[in-house]
Amino acid sequence: xxxxxxxxxxxxxxxxxxxxxxxxxxxxxxxxxxxxxxxxxxxxxxxxxxxxxxxxxxxxxxxxxxxxxxxxxxxxxxxxxxxxxxxxxxxxxxxxxxxxxxxxxxxxxxxxxxxxxxxxxxxxxxxxxxxxxxxxxxxxxxxxxxxxxxxxxxxxxxxxxxxxxxxxxxxxxxxxxxxxxxxxxxxxxxxxxxxxxxxxxxxxxxxxxxxxxxxxxxxxxxxxxxxxxxxxxxxxxxxxxxxxxxxxxxxxxxxxxxxxxxxxxxxxxxxxxxxxxxxxxxxxxxxxxxxxxxxxxxxxxxxxxxxxxxxxxxxxxxxxxxxxxxxxxxxxxxxxxxxxxxxxxxxxxxxxxxxxxxxxxxxxxxxxxxxxxxxxxxxxxxxxxxxxxxxxxxxxxxxxxxxxxxxxxxxxxxxxxxxxxxxxxxxxxxxxxxxxxxxxxxxxxxxxxxxxxxxxxxxxxxxxxxxxxxxxxxxxxxxxxxxxxxxxxxxxxxxxxxxxxxxxxxxxxxxxxxxxxxxxxxxxxxxxxxxxxxxxxxxxxxxxxxxxxxxxxxxxxxxxxxxxxxxxxxxxxxxxxxxxxxxxxxx
Numbered sequence: 001x002x003x004x005x006x007x008x009x010x011x012x013x014x015x016x017x018x019x020x021x022x023x024x025x026x027x028x029x030x031x032x033x034x035x036x037x038x039x040x041x042x043x044x045x046x047x048x049x050x051x052x053x054x055x056x057x058x059x060x061x062x063x064x065x066x067x068x069x070x071x072x073x074x075x076x077x078x079x080x081x082x083x084x085x086x087x088x089x090x091x092x093x094x095x096x097x098x099x100x101x102x103x104x105x106x107x108x109x110x111x112x113x114x115x116x117x118x119x120x121x122x123x124x125x126x127x128x129x130x131x132x133x134x135x136x137x138x139x140x141x142x143x144x145x146x147x148x149x150x151x152x153x154x155x156x157x158x159x160x161x162x163x164x165x166x167x168x169x170x171x172x173x174x175x176x177x178x179x180x181x182x183x184x185x186x187x188x189x190x191x192x193x194x195x196x197x198x199x200x201x202x203x204x205x206x207x208x209x210x211x212x213x214x215x216x217x218x219x220x221x222x223x224x225x226x227x228x229x230x231x232x233x234x235x236x237x238x239x240x241x242x243x244x245x246x247x248x249x250x251x252x253x254x255x256x257x258x259x260x261x262x263x264x265x266x267x268x269x270x271x272x273x274x275x276x277x278x279x280x281x282x283x284x285x286x287x288x289x290x291x292x293x294x295x296x297x298x299x300x301x302x303x304x305x306x307x308x309x310x311x312x313x314x315x316x317x318x319x320x321x322x323x324x325x326x327x328x329x330x331x332x333x334x335x336x337x338x339x340x341x342x343x344x345x346x347x348x349x350x351x352x353x354x355x356x357x358x359x360x361x362x363x364x365x366x367x368x369x370x371x372x373x374x375x376x377x378x379x380x381x382x383x384x385x386x387x388x389x390x391x392x393x394x395x396x397x398x399x400x401x402x403x404x405x406x407x408x409x410x411x412x413x414x415x416x417x418x419x420x421x422x423x424x425x426x427x428x429x430x431x432x433x434x435x436x437x438x439x440x441x442x443x444x445x446x447x448x449x450x451x452x453x454x455x456x457x458x459x460x461x462x463x464x465x466x467x468x469x470x471x472x473x474x475x476x477x478x479x480x481x482x483x484x485x486x487x488x489x490x491x492x493x494x495x496x497x498x499x500x501x502x503x504x505x506x507x508x509x510x511x512x513x514x515x516x517x518x519x520x521x522x523x524x525x526x527x528x529x530x531x532x533x534x535x536x537x538x539x540x541x542x543x544x545x546x547x548x549x550x551x552x553x554x555x556x557x558x559x560x561x562x563x564x565x566x567x568x569x570x571x572x573x574x575x576x577x578x579x580x581x582x583x584x585x586x587x
Contacts, residue, residue, distance in 0.1 A: 059263035065328055066255040070205035080207055087211040088197050095193040095218035098564065099186045099227040104179035106569045109137050110455060111431040113230045117181045119155060120165035120230075122148050127368035129155045129162070145175040152372035156405045160302035160361045161232035164188070168230075181230045188238045189227025193218045195238075196518050199245045202252070203485060203522070204529045212553060213525045217518060219560040222425075222459040224567050226514045229431060229455070232303050237515045239300035240310040243293040244492060244518075247314055250289035251321045254342075257284045262329045281331040283341055287349060290318065294350035298357025305406070306499070306515070313495035315350055317487065319343045324484060359395075366391055373398040409507050417510040419500040423468045423493075423520075427585050428458035429511040432569055442571055450574040454566045457511040458586060459520075462559045466552070467524040474523050477530060489526045492519030528552075 056064075064072055075081055109117060114137055122130035130148040139147055164184045172180025196217050201210025217223050226234040261282035293314065300307030322342035326334040365371045377384060377393035384393045417427035432455035436443040443451035471493065478486025496516030500508055513520075528549045535541040562580055565572045581587060 057263070058266050059259050062259035062263055062329060063256065066259055066325055067252065068205065071202070071252070074201075074205045074207070084201065084207045084210075087207065088194065088214070091197060091211055091214040091218055092190060092194050094215065096190050098218065098224055099189050102568070102570075103182050103186055103228055104177060106432060106434070106453065106455075107178040108141060108432070109181075110229055111231070111429070113181060115155075116162055116165055116232060117169075117175075117230050118148070119153070120162040121145060121169060121175045122153075123159060123162050123364065124166035124170065126150075126370070127364040128371035128374075129153045140175075141178075143176040150370070152370055152374075154372055154401075156402045157232060157304055158302045158358070158361060159364065160299050161235040161304070164235055165230050182228055185230055185234045186227045188234050189223055192223070192238050192241055192518065195241055195245055196521065199241070199248060199518075200522060200525060202248055203488060204525070206529060206532075209525055209529050209532075212528070212549070213521050215553065216463060216521045216524070216556060219557055220460045220463055220517060220521070221560065221563055221567050222457060222511070222514045222517050224560075224564070225431065225455060225457045226511070228568060229457075231511075233512060233514045236300055236303040236307055237517065239296050239303060240307060240314075240492065240495070240515065241518050243296040243300065243310065243314060246289045246293035246296060247318045248488075250287055250293065250318065251325075253289055254284050254287065254322060255325050258282070258325055258329055280333055280337045281326050281329060281341070287345065290346060290349050291353060293318075294353030295357050297350065298354035299361065301354060301358045302361035305402075306496070306512075309499045310492070310495040311350065311354055313491055315346060317491050318350075319346050320487070321484065322346075362395070366395075373401070407503075407506070410505055411507055413507050413509075415509060416507050418504065419497060419508065421585075422497060422500075422510050422513045423464065423471070425459045425461060425464045425510060425513075427510055428456050429509045430587075431455040431457055434569075435574065447573065451571050452574045452577040453569045453571045454577060455569050456566050456581075456586065457514075458563065458567070459513070459517065460556055460560050460563065463524065463556050464520065467520045470524045470527045473527050477527075481530075485526060485529075489519060489522040492516045493523065 075084065118132060118136070118140065119129040122128070126148075129152065131151045131153045132148050136147055165181070168182070168184030168187070169175050169177075169180045172183035174180060193214050197210045197214030199210075200213035201207050204210065226237075258281065261284070265282065297307060297311045297314065300310060319338065319342055323335060323338040326338050326342075331337050365374060369375065373394055374391075375394065376397050377390040380397075384397045386393070388396065415427065415429045417429070421427055432453070434441075434453040436451050438447040438450070439445040441451075471490070474486050474490060477483060478490070493516045496519070497513065500512065528545070531545045531549075532542065535545050564570070566577065566580060
């Protein structure tokens with residue numbers, strides 16, 4: 001055989017199956033040792049591809065290896081595009097309805113709203129969180145919202161979440177309106193549902209399962225309660241979800257760019273010398289999506305410091321994706337290449353960006369002389385980090401005080417909950433409870449029993465219990481199938497849940513789990529995705545899987561309908577409340 005014929009044959013042979021390929025039933029992978037050996041014994045998509053792989057250009061073959069056939073063809077049909085957006089609109093409208101309906105109920109500062117609503121109001125008016133006179137809530141709830149003092153208050157969380165609450169107050173009609181207190185949280189919850197639909201659709205390469213993920217988040221109790229309560233954790237959840245979506249976009253953009261540039265090298269080698277052996281792969285250029293993720297993670301840290309755990313986990317995740325991409329593309333020194341070409345730039349794009357955004361989010365503290373500890377450096381010369389300018393010296397000292405508070409908080413609380421039970425919602429947090437006898441308050445005289453109104457930050461029990469089992473299944477599937485999606489759906493739970501196990505002696509609450517609730521949903525949906533893929537060539541079993549998924553979703557929605565009054569302070573009979581709240585640990 002001549003060199004020319006061998007070159008032509010090499011260029012026509014199919015690309016190896018990636019270890020990351022999500023396809024079920026694909027032939028075993030044959031890893032290429034370098035770019036000159038991009039070949040495999042079996043075609044990647046012989047039955048389902050519109051054209052045999054050996055007839056496709058190098059770039060297209062690489063795209064199918066790096067992204068998978070489902071992702072390559074997702075959204076190409078008009079039917080898929082129409083249902084993708086029409087379904088998204090329907091699910092988002094459901095999310096909006098359950099979050100905005102009587103949002104101002106109750107007209108009472110609920111749970112930690114007593115801190116964050118008033119902090120947000122004074123932050124908007126003064127540039128810092130101010131102190132209030134003793135027992136300010138009755139007057140504030142009655143519309144006397146300007147009784148605050150001109151002294152700064154000691155607060156232990158950054159300002160971004162409170163700025164968003166303040167913006168909602170301004171747009172929603174003022175601090176006299178309880179609807180305005182919660183408007184920003186409701187909008188954040190609705191946006192999160194929209195984002196999860198689009199993220200899950202891209203992650204699983206399935207419009208239908210993207211809509212399922214969005215619907216499950218739309219009806220979950222944790223998500224509904226936090227969308228109707230002016231706390232900070234809702235905004236932390238939104239920003240880390242945005243960051244995850246940005247990194248998912250970056251993963252796809254980088255692989256498309258890698259396919260283009262590797263294809264150019266391979267095609268040039270075939271046309272020239274007949275062999276291309278590459279130790280290191282091509283550089284991919286500036287990663288704007290990764291920079292956007294750094295900005296969002298900086299804002300997340302500007303809501304609560306626990307955003308830093310997501311910065312660490314997502315940073316490792318995005319570099320691991322790059323490593324897998326270069327390995328699948330046939331780069332011989334893929335690990336070293338990824339660390340130098342992708343890892344170092346990833347760190348520089350994400351970590352310094354997040355730090356700069358975090359510091360900038362304190363702009364009003366720097367700009368306002370009366371802010372808490374703003375003048376500490378001037379009043380304490382020679383103390384603290386002396387080489388820093390006065391403003392930053394005060395800033396670092398204030399942060400040291402905040403750190404001391406967070407790491408030593410051990411006061412008892414009736415709803416203190418160990419992180420071990422969060423994943424099954426063992427000890428949910430009661431935000432509000434009101435019980436009246438017939439004829440008292442809003443309880444009708446004709447009521448046959450006492451009336452109850454409650455806001456309990458309890459995730460949909462069926463959803464969370466199934467998801468707890470799904471976590472175990474996903475770990476097994478991730479190991480046995482070497483599926484990148486398994487790691488992706490677990491990443492948020494790892495970042496949002498596992499770090500709290502180092503604070504078992506600290507006062508923590510189950511409602512912190514709202515931050516990783518989207519990944520709880522993704523974990524459960526992933527199991528359904530695998531079942532669908534595994535049965536796609538067996539129509540009868542495939543229809544059974546679709547039926548089971550439909551029944552599970554319907555059952556979760558029915559449970560949400562039963563619990564909805566207890567998530568929204570709707571007045572119900574005490575008997576109804578007692579019949580729904582079945583576990584003693586929920587009380």
